[in-house]
Amino acid sequence: MILSIESSCDDSSIAVTEIDSKRVLFHQKISQDEDHSIHGGVVPELASRLHARNLPKILDRCKEYLPHIKAVAVTSEPGLSVTLLEGVMMAKILSISLNIPLISINHLVGHIYSLFIESEEILPLSLLLISGGHTLILEIDSKRAIKVVAKSSDDSFGESFDKVGKMLDIGYPGGPIVEMYARDSIDSKIELPLPLKNKKELEFSFSGLKNATRVEILKIKKERGDELDKKSKSDICYSFQKMATEHLLNVTKRYFKSKKIENFAIVGGASANLYVRERFSKLCCEFDINTIFSDLKYCTDNAAMIGRAAIWKYQNREYIAHKNLKVSPRSLEINF
Ligand code: KG4
Ligand code: ZN
Numbered sequence: 001m002i003l004s005i006e007s008s009c010d011d012s013s014i015a016v017t018e019i020d021s022k023r024v025l026f027h028q029k030i031s032q033d034e035d036h037s038i039h040g041g042v043v044p045e046l047a048s049r050l051h052a053r054n055l056p057k058i059l060d061r062c063k064e065y066l067p068h069i070k071a072v073a074v075t076s077e078p079g080l081s082v083t084l085l086e087g088v089m090m091a092k093i094l095s096i097s098l099n100i101p102l103i104s105i106n107h108l109v110g111h112i113y114s115l116f117i118e119s120e121e122i123l124p125l126s127l128l129l130i131s132g133g134h135t136l137i138l139e140i141d142s143k144r145a146i147k148v149v150a151k152s153s154d155d156s157f158g159e160s161f162d163k164v165g166k167m168l169d170i171g172y173p174g175g176p177i178v179e180m181y182a183r184d185s186i187d188s189k190i191e192l193p194l195p196l197k198n199k200k201e202l203e204f205s206f207s208g209l210k211n212a213t214r215v216e217i218l219k220i221k222k223e224r225g226d227e228l229d230k231k232s233k234s235d236i237c238y239s240f241q242k243m244a245t246e247h248l249l250n251v252t253k254r255y256f257k258s259k260k261i262e263n264f265a266i267v268g269g270a271s272a273n274l275y276v277r278e279r280f281s282k283l284c285c286e287f288d289i290n291t292i293f294s295d296l297k298y299c300t301d302n303a304a305m306i307g308r309a310a311i312w313k314y315q316n317r318e319y320i321a322h323k324n325l326k327v328s329p330r331s332l333e334i335n336f
Contacts, residue, residue: 001018001025002016002017002019002307002310003016003065003071003094004017004310005072005091005303006029006110006303006305007055007075008075008083009042009080009133010035011032011300012051012054012055015027015303016065017310017311024307026065027302028058028062029301032050036172037171040172041162045082048085066098071100072094073091073306073313074090074091074103075105075110077327078331078332079329080329081329088326096322101319102320102325105310106334108129108134110305112129112140113306113309114302114304115265115267115293117295122292123140124262125139125140125263125292126139126140126255127140127265128252128264128266130157130268130270130271130276132162133158133159137150137151137252138334144312146336150251151203157270158175158268158269158270160207160244161175161178161241161270162175164210168233175269178240178241179237181233182234182240182241185238190235192212192239193212193243195243196247196251202254204251206247209243209247245276249283261289262289263289264290264291265294266280267299270299272299
């Protein structure tokens, strides 16, 4: 079994994965959403202290597996330095005390492997990674080499949802809440601009749409008094979600037109969005492309995806020495 640890942002999570069957035997996560919501975003120092408290709590709950653990895997990049360190320190201690090898996993590779939890890999694969930190189109070939095809020049998809959630004061993280509000809108007349409408390059941008949403909110507030009613909030969420998704679809459509693709997946926290899933399923159907999604419970950060990504490294003895394992908070490389 592999014990895996994830602490790259505000979720403390540990999983135990059986190597041969790839079955997840144990998986728990303690989310810090409530602790950060009063600040309207993740406070790294607070997140780090909460990991220091929560990771040992989860470890205590899976201690029966410890005698069977053959390796410990941990997210080492990218993420918040002070939170990554908490997971890495715990992994090093476990590796030394249990005398087992250490495996370092890139968080984005973990998101890709959320697709294959308890199943076999499907490679080669093209995918859209939409999270709080990234918006990327990636290609992973049959030898697991990863190529970045498109990225965002400013905010990420998930981050823009969080910021709109904050503008509307509807809670943190904004992603799932904006989606929920959008579902209640029946006839939104709010028009927002489609980002990079005439751009030919494969690139994402969400800051213009975010600012247009801000202007629209201020306009409605001015017209109807200071407080926005539930309908206005729902209409804003609907129009914002629609245009942000339309932008993802537009860029992806251009990518689909540029080459023949067999399998396309969507991963990352924001891939839990059902509207996004529905729109992409339709697009892939038009292009006769097989669509793959992660199980909803493995879209946002979790240690099961880190454990799944570690299996191949374990089987190939790709271990890392304690002294060489450092955190790389802003790593731009996505290497397996
Ligand atoms: O992958 P993740 O857990 O953390 C990062 O690696 O960043 O993704 C978290 C992000 C947040 O920005 C959150 O608002 C967004 O994913 N998210 C969503 C939804 N659920 C989570 N965005 C849109 N719709 C959702 N249903
Ligand atoms: Zn993530």
